[in-house]
Amino acid sequence: MRELLKGISKSLGLDENFIHEKMSVESGSQLLVINFYPACPNPELVMGLPAHTDHGLLTLLTQNEFGGLQIQYNGQWIPVNPLPNSFLINTGDHLEILTNGKIKSVIHRVLVNNKGARISVATAQGPPLEAVVSPAPELVGDDNPAAYRAITYRDYLTIQKSNELHGKSCLDRIRI
Numbered sequence: 001m002r003e004l005l006k007g008i009s010k011s012l013g014l015d016e017n018f019i020h021e022k023m024s025v026e027s028g029s030q031l032l033v034i035n036f037y038p039a040c041p042n043p044e045l046v047m048g049l050p051a052h053t054d055h056g057l058l059t060l061l062t063q064n065e066f067g068g069l070q071i072q073y074n075g076q077w078i079p080v081n082p083l084p085n086s087f088l089i090n091t092g093d094h095l096e097i098l099t100n101g102k103i104k105s106v107i108h109r110v111l112v113n114n115k116g117a118r119i120s121v122a123t124a125q126g127p128p129l130e131a132v133v134s135p136a137p138e139l140v141g142d143d144n145p146a147a148y149r150a151i152t153y154r155d156y157l158t159i160q161k162s163n164e165l166h167g168k169s170c171l172d173r174i175r176i
């Protein structure tokens with residue numbers, strides 16, 4: 001995780017420890033989610049998991065062989081085919097907030113299939129619950145004003161839990 005955040009920090013022209021330190025990742029929170037999607041005789045009638053973005057900085061996801069995960073790119077749904085023994089890394093809402101939209105939180109959804117049960121295991125890595133996340137001053141300027149309100153990670157999770165997913169991101173609730 002630290003190495004990934006180092007690479008992302010450097011790609012933004014910042015010190016390699018920038019995100020790790022700013023977000024106190026060392027004492028941050030980690031959420032483990034196990035998803036089980038039974039095989040479905042009529043997959044075209046059912047959505048396994050509706051379109052959403054993940055909270056937090058990065059999500060590490062591993063999946064079995066049945067596929068179904070799709071990522072939205074330029075308005076199109078792109079299938080993410082499972083690679084054995086690999087992790088997929090998704091960017092999350094708090095990376096978008098911190099980078100003032102330079103790195104977007106990826107919109108994704110999951111389709112079901114009629115061949116077998118899909119299982120995925122995801123860990124969302126975020127800052128401590130009491131951390132106030134706002135666009136980093138280093139990434140805000142006159143031509144790029146802050147695009148999100150400051151909010152604690154805990155309050156963001158509360159809003160997200162109270163929100164129906166339906167393709168809308170919780171990010172829309174704090175956009176300026």
Ligand SMILES: O=C(O)CCC(=O)C(=O)O
Binds near residue numbers: 122
């Ligand atoms: O099952 C998947 O591949 C995705 C799960 C997911 O998006 C999530 O748990 O947030």
Ligand SMILES: [Fe+2]
Binds near residue numbers: 052
């Ligand atoms: Fe997700």
